[in-house]
Amino acid sequence: MESSIGVFDSGLGGVSVLREAIRVLPHERFIYYGDNRNAPYGDRTEAEITKLTLRCAHTLANQGVKAILIACNTATATCIERIRNELDVPVVSVEPAIKPACMQPGYGKILMMATRATTRLQRYLDLQARMPDPSRILNIPCPGLVERIEQGIFAENAFDDLLDTYLSAYHTMQIDGIVLGCTHYVFIRNAIRRYATMHFSGACKLFDGNEATAHQLARVLEEHNMASDAGEPGGVEFHTSGDPSRYRPIFDMLLRQPGI
Ligand code: DGL
16 A cells, blocks of 8 residues: 655644645545644744654654655754654654745734744744745734634634734734644634624735645655555544543534534
């Protein structure tokens, strides 16, 4: 049997990237590993995030995967170079989609919502500095959102208190775009859109890096001659460091429910 592609995230968020990867690469097999027991990563130190991420990446590599998709912005910002150095397989990773967001016309701001770690780490700050007008991007750490999502909460009106805490300072501003800089946030895009429509002026277009990352994965597989033969049926296997009876049904639901 052809070998699989390993997909990693601290928890449920990476399923939003996996969904795109399956759409772009329907004949591939995927092994997803969520470190749900240790989520959220975003409030941890760099050393902790690196240790946890490397352990998970090696767990996937030990399963004989042919490539690894890091479906976690926090892990990318913290230690993508270490992962690439330590693993023998190609590694593709997601990053906050500030580049397409900055191409959005208008004179308003771009809000980049992400974990505490992503917004302070040098790799992300370097990416921001390469944008044509870095000051247009306002970085907003949003601790608490991932905890709630990990509890299986996705309702449109279930995040207003936290969104108020982090976004009320911008209520009077024109906001051209909002970057979902954490893969978990893609699952609450309706809550964020609803909040933005109520409180900001401007287009408030939402951006995430998932589709671009899935296409990058397809390119890397092609380059390495690793793409699955079209005849093979694809599939997904879910693994978690948390309680499987609690998380498996949520993984399945997130994969299959297009509305979320
Ligand atoms: N889903 C993750 C990200 O994209 C990490 C969330 C967390 O564990 O804090 O950043």
